Each structure stands twice: as C-alpha cells, then as structure tokens.
Amino acid sequence: MSSLRMERVRELLKREIGEAIRREFEVSEAGLINVNDVDVTGDLHSAVVFVSIFGSAEQQKRGFSLLLRHRKRIQGLVGRAVVLKYTPTLRFLRDGSVGRGNRVLSIIEDLEKTMPASAENEDTPEDH
Numbered sequence: 571m572s573s574l575r576m577e578r579v580r581e582l583l584k585r586e587i588g589e590a591i592r593r594e595f596e597v598s599e600a601g602l603i604n605v606n607d608v609d610v611t612g613d614l615h616s617a618v619v620f621v622s623i624f625g626s627a628e629q630q631k632r633g634f635s636l637l638l639r640h641r642k643r644i645q646g647l648v649g650r651a652v653v654l655k656y657t658p659t660l661r662f663l664r665d666g667s668v669g670r671g672n673r674v675l676s677i678i679e680d681l682e683k684t685m686p687a688s689a690e691n692e693d694t695p696e697d698h
Contacts, residue, residue: 576610582652584608587619587660590647594640600633601625606665610658617658620665637662 588605595603602624609618621637623630637644641660649657 576612579614579654580608580610583610583617583648583658584619586648586651587644590644590651591621591637594644594647595633595636597625599629600636601629603633603637606667614654614656614658617660619660619662621662622665622667622669634662634664 584605584607587608591603591605600623604622604624605619606622607620609620611617621634623633625633641662645657645660648660
C-alpha cells in the first residue's frame with residue numbers, strides 16, 4: 571500500500587476514533603480524551619491508538635478504563651463510518667508525550683524567571 575494512502579487511512583481513522591470517543595464519553599466522567607496518533611499495520615488488521623487524557627487523576631484513570639472496556643463498541647462505530655476492506659482491531663495506549671512536553675515548557679519558563687536580567691542583556695564578546 572502506498573505511503574500516501576496509508577497516511578490518509580491513518581488520519582481518517584484518527585478523526586473517526588476521536589469522534590466516536592467524543593460521542594460516547596462525557597468529559598465530566600472520563601476527562602478530555604484526545605487521539606494523538608494512530609499506527610496502522612500494513613494489512614489494516616490492527617491499529618494502535620495513542621491517546622492522552624486531560625483531567626484529574628481519577629478522570630484519567632476512569633477514562634482509560636472506559637476506553638479499554640468499550641473498545642469493541644468504538645471499533646464498531648469506526649467500522650460503520652470508515653469503509654475499508656478490514657476494520658482494524660484497536661488497541662489503546664496512553665501517550666505521555668503531551669505531558670512531557672508541558673513539563674519541559676514549565677521547566678524552561680521557570681529557568682527564564684530565575685535568570686537574572688543582567689545575564690539576558692550581556693553582549694557576547696566579538697572576535698577582533
């Protein structure tokens with residue numbers, strides 16, 4: 571399968587899985603579930619869905635539990651919305667990249683706040 575077609579399939583699955591999750595789960599119960607990426611095998615038989623869940627620790631735990639419990643229902647909804655030869659078997663994994671990125675940004679902000687103003691304005695010596 572061409573890489574362009576595979577990319578289109580991945581994006582379509584990502585969008586439809588996100589829509590199915592949005593319709594099925596209340597944000598107040600499961601937190602805000604975001605589908606970050608979908609990795610599909612070449613034969614379209616299986617897909618790994620990378621999700622991040624925003625909310626309290628309890629909402630995150632409950633949200634991931636709901637995803638695992640309702641996997642087949644979500645898979646069925648996606649199968650009806652996306653016309654493919656096979657509907658991939660979905661497997662959900664937590665994607666911690668967003669949280670790690672936010673942590674790095676927070677550290678950078680803290681460093682910038684603690685940096686003395688004089689250090690920011692110092693000129694670098696020029697070579698003569």
